[in-house]
Amino acid sequence: MLIAIPLFDRFTALDAVGPFQVLVQLPGSKTVFLAERPRDVTDESGALTLRAEAAFADVPRPDVIVVPGGPGQAAQMDAGSPLRDWLIAADQTSTWTTSVCTGSLILAGAGLLDGRQATTNWMAMDELARLGVTPVSQRYVFDGKYATAAGVSAGIDMALALAGRIGGAAMAQRFQLGIEYDPQPPYTAGSPATAPAEIVADLRARSRFTRV
Numbered sequence: 001m002l003i004a005i006p007l008f009d010r011f012t013a014l015d016a017v018g019p020f021q022v023l024v025q026l027p028g029s030k031t032v033f034l035a036e037r038p039r040d041v042t043d044e045s046g047a048l049t050l051r052a053e054a055a056f057a058d059v060p061r062p063d064v065i066v067v068p069g070g071p072g073q074a075a076q077m078d079a080g081s082p083l084r085d086w087l088i089a090a091d092q093t094s095t096w097t098t099s100v101c102t103g104s105l106i107l108a109g110a111g112l113l114d115g116r117q118a119t120t121n122w123m124a125m126d127e128l129a130r131l132g133v134t135p136v137s138q139r140y141v142f143d144g145k146y147a148t149a150a151g152v153s154a155g156i157d158m159a160l161a162l163a164g165r166i167g168g169a170a171m172a173q174r175f176q177l178g179i180e181y182d183p184q185p186p187y188t189a190g191s192p193a194t195a196p197a198e199i200v201a202d203l204r205a206r207s208r209f210t211r212v
Contacts, residue, residue, distance in 0.1 A: 001028055001064065003063065005020060005065075005067075007050055008076050010070050014152050016100075019156065023159050023163065034054040034059050039051075044070045064098065067087070067106050069099070076106050088110050104118045104133070108131035116133060116143040118134070118148040123203065137150075140157050156179075
């Protein structure tokens with residue numbers, strides 16, 4: 001099983017690394033980070049760099065695709081974008097095509113989620129709807145072979161759910177215990193439904209998806 005995680009400049013690190021930490025454990029699997037050419041790719045903070053060891057052309061038919069999000073997402077949605085073109089082609093033969101956070105906007109922009117249900121970062125829900133997708137406010141959403149995760153940390157949840165569908169619940173539970181994924185955050189601010197209203201308003205005002 002070949003798992004492909006495409007990278008682009010200003011991606012969000014946990015969007016890629018969270019699912020990687022889960023899915024790399026699948027028996028008989030190989031996980032590859034890739035870009036338009038083999039190169040170092042720096043995340044949105046400018047402080048973390050991952051190596052894309054393969055080019056898109058080197059991985060034409062992955063079994064599983066995991067598309068991260070991040071501020072660099074918008075540049076991946078233009079016609080002629082190498083990532084967009086690769087996704088459209090690779091999706092034709094993939095078993096699972098997935099995304100984390102605003103990675104679902106990349107999938108939607110490529111026409112892969114037309115008429116489907118999906119989720120994304122809470123601040124980008126309206127943008128997802130504008131792209132012809134039915135947004136669902138859930139931690140992760142499966143619709144056919146497509147699995148989308150909400151913001152950043154939800155990629156771990158989605159990856160565990162996907163591992164369960166691929167290898168069974170017992171295997172996924174072993175993975176979960178192996179990474180000791182037992183979230184107990186010190187605050188209840190992880191959702192706009194529970195975070196203080198002033199924090200929600202501040203983040204929404206700063207969002208690149210806020211239209212004026």
